[in-house]
Amino acid sequence: MKNPTLLQAFHWYYPDGGKLWPELSERAASFNEMGINMVWLPPASKGASGGYSVGYDSYDLFDLGEFDQKGSVATKYGDKSQLLSAIDALQKAEIAVLLDVVVNHKMGADEKEAIRVNRVVEHDRTQIDEAVIDCEAWTRYTFPARNGQYSKFIWDFKCFSGIDHIENPEEDGVFKIVNDYTGDGWNDQVDDEMGNFDYLMGANIDFRNRAVTEEIKYWARWVMEQTHCDGFRLDAVKHIPAWFYKAWIDHVQEVAPKPLFIVAEYWSHDVEKLQQYLAQVDGKSMLFDAPLHMKFHEASQQGRDYDMREIFTGTLVEADPFHAVTLVANHDTQPLQALEAPVEPWFKPLAYALILLRENGVPSVFYPDLFGASYEDTGGDGETYRIDMPVIDKLDLLLIARQRFAHGVQTLWFDHPNCIAFSRSGTEENPGCVVVMSNGDEGEKRLTLGENYANKRWRDFLGNRDEQVVTDENGDGTFSCHGGSVSVWVIEEAL
Numbered sequence: 001m002k003n004p005t006l007l008q009a010f011h012w013y014y015p016d017g018g019k020l021w022p023e024l025s026e027r028a029a030s031f032n033e034m035g036i037n038m039v040w041l042p043p044a045s046k047g048a049s050g051g052y053s054v055g056y057d058s059y060d061l062f063d064l065g066e067f068d069q070k071g072s073v074a075t076k077y078g079d080k081s082q083l084l085s086a087i088d089a090l091q092k093a094e095i096a097v098l099l100d101v102v103v104n105h106k107m108g109a110d111e112k113e114a115i116r117v118n119r120v121v122e123h124d125r126t127q128i129d130e131a132v133i134d135c136e137a138w139t140r141y142t143f144p145a146r147n148g149q150y151s152k153f154i155w156d157f158k159c160f161s162g163i164d165h166i167e168n169p170e171e172d173g174v175f176k177i178v179n180d181y182t183g184d185g186w187n188d189q190v191d192d193e194m195g196n197f198d199y200l201m202g203a204n205i206d207f208r209n210r211a212v213t214e215e216i217k218y219w220a221r222w223v224m225e226q227t228h229c230d231g232f233r234l235d236a237v238k239h240i241p242a243w244f245y246k247a248w249i250d251h252v253q254e255v256a257p258k259p260l261f262i263v264a265e266y267w268s269h270d271v272e273k274l275q276q277y278l279a280q281v282d283g284k285s286m287l288f289d290a291p292l293h294m295k296f297h298e299a300s301q302q303g304r305d306y307d308m309r310e311i312f313t314g315t316l317v318e319a320d321p322f323h324a325v326t327l328v329a330n331h332d333t334q335p336l337q338a339l340e341a342p343v344e345p346w347f348k349p350l351a352y353a354l355i356l357l358r359e360n361g362v363p364s365v366f367y368p369d370l371f372g373a374s375y376e377d378t379g380g381d382g383e384t385y386r387i388d389m390p391v392i393d394k395l396d397l398l399l400i401a402r403q404r405f406a407h408g409v410q411t412l413w414f415d416h417p418n419c420i421a422f423s424r425s426g427t428e429e430n431p432g433c434v435v436v437m438s439n440g441d442e443g444e445k446r447l448t449l450g451e452n453y454a455n456k457r458w459r460d461f462l463g464n465r466d467e468q469v470v471t472d473e474n475g476d477g478t479f480s481c482h483g484g485s486v487s488v489w490v491i492e493e494a495l
Contacts, residue, residue, distance in 0.1 A: 003402050005035055005356070006098070006263075006364040010042040010077075011389075012331040013375035014367070016052050021078030024086040028093040035399040036365070038261065039090055040233050042331075043100040044075065044083055048108025051076055054331075055100065056235065057202070059108040060143050061219050062150040064226065069145045070108060087227055096230035096261060099223065103216050104236040105202035106155065109138035115157045117166060117175035125186060126195035128176050135166040139177075139203050150222060153215045161186060161206035162199040174199055182208035189280055191238035191268065200239045207244040220252045231261030234285065238266045238273075242280035249284045262286065263325045263362075267332070267339060269294045274316050278323050289316040289324045289361065293341070296328055300347035303484075304440035307417040311354065321360035328352055329366040335387045336377040346484055348392045349462075350437045353486045356402040357435050358422060359410045363402070369395055394462045394486075401461055401488050405433035419443030421479065425452075431494035434458070436479045437486035449475040457492040468492070 009024060024039070031039065046063035047053025050070030063069055065079040073079060078086075087097050115137050121127035141155035158181045165172050176186070186198035187207060198204065207213055223229070232252070237245060245264070253260055263286040266277050271291050278287060292315040299306040317324035328351045332339040343351055348369060355363040367373070368389040376386050408425035418440035426432030436445055453475040457468050464487050471477035481487040 002037075003035075003406055004038055004261075004362050005399065005402060006038040006040055006325065006362060007031065007036045007370070008327075008330055008364055008366050009039045010331065011334055011366065011368050011373055012054055012337050013334075013373060013377065013387075014042075014054075014076075016076045018051075018074045018076070018078040018082065020076075021082035021086040025082075025089040028086075028089040028095060031090070031095055032093040034396055035403040036095060038096045038098060038230075040098045040364070041086075041100060042077060043102050043235075044077070044227075045102075046070055046075055056102055057107040058102040059106065060141070060146065061103075062222070063143070063146060064223075067143075067145045067149075069143065084227065087229065091228070091230070097227070098231045098233050098261060098263070099227065099229045100233045100235060101220075102235045103205060104200055104239050105204050106141060106160075107202040109140055109155075109203065110142045110144060111138070111140035112136045112167065113139050113157050115139060115163075115166075116178040117163065118178065120162070120174040120176050120199070122174050122194075124195045125174065125197070125199055128185070132178060133166070133169070133175075135171075136168045137163045137166050137175075137177075137203075139163065151215070151218065153211075155203075158182075159206060159209055159212050160203045161208075162204040164201060179206065182206045187241040189242040190240065191266075191273065193238075197239055198241075200236060204239075207241050213244060213247070217248060217251050220248065221255055224252070224256060229260075230258070231263075234262065234264040237264040237277070237285075238268060242277055246281040246284065249281065253284070263288060266290070271314050271316055271319050275319060278320065283323060286323050286325050286362065287316060288330070288364070289326045291315045292317055292324075292355075293327055293329075293333060293343075296343045296347065296351040297333075297341040299439065300342075300344035300351075304418055306439055308420045308437075308439055309414045309417060311414075311420075317355075317361040324361040325364055326355040326361040327364040327366070328355065329369060330364070334366075334368070334373075334389065336379055336385060345390055345392060347439070349394050349398065350439065350486045352392065352395055352398050353435055353437060353488065356398050357406045357424065357433065357488065359406070359424070365395070365399065394464070397462050398488070401433065401490075405431055405461070405488070405490050405494070408432045413445055413447065416443070419445065419481070421445040421447065423447065423449060431491055433461070434479050434489040435486065436481040436489070438481050438483055441483045442480065443483070444478055444480040446476065446478045449477065451475055453477075453491075458489045459492050459495060460487040461490045461495070462486070462488050
């Protein structure tokens, strides 16, 4: 795959009503034309809120919009036949398809069970009260509408380590399920935030139960056979023991008919934690570069006060470029969501140029940045907000530039706090480019590109600058950009 480029093909507030799968079928050819060659789909299985579920309140992994469960047959995005048609259309357009794997927790149980629990201190999960509470909880999943089709597995309290709501007595909080089948305490090899971040929400799946891990492996084989997907995006892995995903990834790669692209979401701004996780899974997954996203957020907030020379310091793409999936935004960081840290629209063209045109990492593009989004939701203060996410200026051209000009050896000129530049040398088959950007005033760089680029005429592919640049007999030239902007200079004959 030449210059792999991933599209996150949804956002948190994508409209319900079964519109997404048909939209992806219609857009498949245009995705290919704009330079996208991988698409990450939202969770395709039935969530606890049925046709309104974004997909992360996982209920039944084996219901891809086929059974009348949780108030609807279709998911928010469409029914199973529409899903399969979308995948087929994308793959025919030479676009690989990644499915979202949500196996940290389950929600929307079918029945209550009598269980025993210990209270847990919410901000320090290692503090587990010795007192045992007899109660009831929604921990039994029988999927009566599916009636054993595809899988006869019944989930009960023995499959879970924790819960956030009990009845008789009724209480909310974090509760450790007393479970003789898997032992005391929480899983190891999870993030150490809150002491131990095994528990996140809902009925927390316990991977020490071998029947559970075998069922999730079986589901992976089943979903690959049903969809013929090309890879997976793994949700919330900081809450799931690394030893489980190491074994799971080994299994799916072994049984898959082709090598799978796998990227995991470990949302931490500490690059050492990301590197530790990669070591625990033997480097068998890529990770989203959350530290780089935070750098982009901070740079967009601080404007000219941000030192652009440090934009990659402490990021995964700097420390381990072969395992980094770079991003400017996602469904969790968009306004009014849990990890809200939006990158301001003025800075997004600079950020996208940095991930799309440099040689390091696999870049991910966010659906609203290409197509826009408008929505309303309640903020943390209880007030209702109207959010408009605009189409990002020149992002379509940056995607095309990645495929046409992001080739060859990379040279960096990160030598000024506001104006930085880099070049790609090109190859025998493909031309290169010079990228200049400034987060302050209008900027320029006097660059030496070498004799191969002597006496060449250059134009800004993005059209932000009107002038031509002509390099001299040594390949030296002065390349400019507007303030708060980016220009991608390419040889005139390559246009």
